[in-house]
Amino acid sequence: MGILLEKDRDAVAIRCRAMPLLFAAVALTNTAMVASTTVATLIVADHAGSGVSGFANAAAVLGSAAGAFGLGALTVRHGGRRALLTVYLLGFLGCLVALLGGAGGLLPALLAGMVAIGIGNGGAQVCRYLATELYPEDRKAFGLSVIVWAGTVGALAGPTLIAPAGRLAVGLGLPELSGALLLAAAMTAASVLITLALPAATGAAAHTGRPPLTWRALGAALGRPAVRLPLTAMLGAHLSMVTIMTMTPLQLHEHHQGLGTVGWVLSAHMVGMFALAPLSGRIADRFGGRVAIGGGTAMLVAAALLVVTAPTAYSLALPAALFLLGYGWNLVFVGSSGLLSSGLETAERVEVQGGVDAIVFVAAIAVSLVASATFAGGGFAVVAVVGGVIALAPVPLLVRGVRWSLPRD
Template identity: 30%
Template sequence: MPNSPAQAPDPNEQQTGRIQEYIHSPIKQKILYKRTLLIVIMSQIFGGAGLAAGVTVGALLAQDMLGGDRYAGIPAALLTLGSAAAAFFVGRLSDQFGRRIGLGTGFLLGGVGAIIVIYAAVSNSVILLFLGLLLNGAGNATNLQARYAGTDLAKPKQRATAISMAMVATTFGAVAGPNLVNVMGNVAGSFGVPTLAGPFILATVAYLLAGFIFFAFLRPDPFLVAKAIVKQEADHEKHNHSTQTTEKPLTEKMSTIAKRGIIVGTTVMVLTQMVMVAIMTMTPVHMQHHGHGLQEIGLVISIHIGAMYLPSLVTGVLVDKLGRTTMSVTSGVILLSAGLLAAVAPGDSLAVLIIALALLGLGWNLGLISGTAMIVDATHPATRAKTQGTIDVLVGLSGAAGGALSGMVVAQSSYATLSLAGGRLALALVPVMIWYLKKNARAS
């Protein structure tokens, strides 16, 4: 009989074999941790550029196609609603198949959504616009979920710093994006595409490149390695029967504290997201009403997005050093300041609006990193990706609510009313943190 052809290696077996190499080698784990951070940073530079498109011109595009301020908050609502749905989907994919598949697929969907938005603008189809914005939100969700990838192999005192490094990388693309509004508008016009759809051309390329980076380079998958390490540790513990009885009360206590940490971490991210999206969404419309052009709007939004991400390297270290609760309270106070300043800012004062939106971004940054670190601290690696995805759904829904309500509040009242309401809501973080500290003090 002729020799049978050699069988192609099974990719799953190869992946499992590579993961096993890392379980027993702390040195390899450290190398993979650093390599993962580098890959996340590369992808986030492109992801940030994609994120900026919908934030900068989404409301203006809807206003142009639908007419009136009442519907100007719909794009932000759709982007964040799509982000919420995608967060659930990406979380489940990551839990089942690892970060590489989950994050790569999420960015791919975001790029497809941007293409649909461009076609909707060309064909003046509101239905396609809504569909495209929903799918484009997947890129936004993935951009946020990528921050978790850097924490999978991080030590407890490295987690907030790892999150911050991913967010700093987002700054480069996120700040460049709004400042390219006019350039991309000219590019779009040369192809017969409406000017306001130009930034979505940038979003298409950026999200697809971010997805490619994860698909091509995130091997072995850090989340799968972390799960394998925890599984091995659990197997070893099963053989140690002597400590099971004494550890049970301690395990139950730790479980209660962990659940409380998940609840409080989620609350921090939900409140900060709702406040930030609501005020940010209506700022371009508010500025346009007071005679500011696209270039000035792009400048304000780019500084706002820069403040959302650029301080991360410092704030991440502060969260690790000073604690999650301290920085969460600081987040609430800064967001209150942003709301007050935006409310009293003269409509024609570019400088005051820049300061208000910069504070809004900084407050969101502190809340997101503090809340995320709480979640990572409180979750078990075996279920971490699924839990993170579910929590980001709530964060996305809160942003959708903030975006949808913002247009209605401004239409019925004013931008100042919206800003003041947002600031007051953010201040609720203070009593939440006081409650959290008291409960933990009683449990210890």
């Protein structure tokens, strides 16, 4: 009994040391990602036209997919701390390359830097799974939700820091827009230093030293029933959110709404996406990941219906819809992540989790293009209908699971 208590005390000590460090590094990396993608889009638009401005964000998302998948493979080979150090260091180097490209008007360098910044961001996203190892079985969803909560910092701080960073850049003799990239470099450097202080045991459970899974083995793992529901749910929620959210600023702009309205609506969305993540973790731990997915899916559909019925109600209905859209995504995201943490063998868990995130990131690029075409052809209400339908993707799997769980005669 004393030995067990000693192990429990050691686990609590490691958790108390590791969680603040994981949280801080993720918050800094997310803030760097938000700030850098915002200004990179503007820099590309200034030098090559608005028609290709989306390439900056696409490069960052592609990098995020690579970082999500790469963190899993690196963790298996070298452990969680070294894996995080690698992706965060690549993110820092990416900031430096992007800074040189942005300041000098060298768009290939800027886009290459954005890919590397995305790698750091992808690693930060998958980092939530490393946090689950630090918690007992009945609190794993809460543990990962705390790391998701770190996204609140980036979502709220990233845009507000762009202007002061621009003034700093001007004072240093650099172009104003390059200031956010300079800030991002400082933040990712801090993430590297923070990660150096992580306990060596962080992510140790997944460290087997074996080669990464082959593509065939990973594909087979992604097709298992334990993975199929969370993967489908994450895809449905993320693509539904991206479909509606990315077209919201354009809807506001075309109806001559000012920046104050844009900020109010998007702030409501960001609060929904991140601020209540610990609540989602409690729900998933208490009632199960399937309940969290079902509740989040219902919220996503409700958000879409609210947009369809009131697409120009900018003062109340649209902010409420975007809040529901964000929190519905959060519930599904946390519930699905919790299922992935409990439904896989330790030896393959982190690689499959990274593979799921990578698939979601890549699919988001394609759906953003579809959303643009849908908006141009049918308007915002049609975009909302498409988003609501996409959100229903996990419903057949949820219903099938309920049917199988009912007692048979």
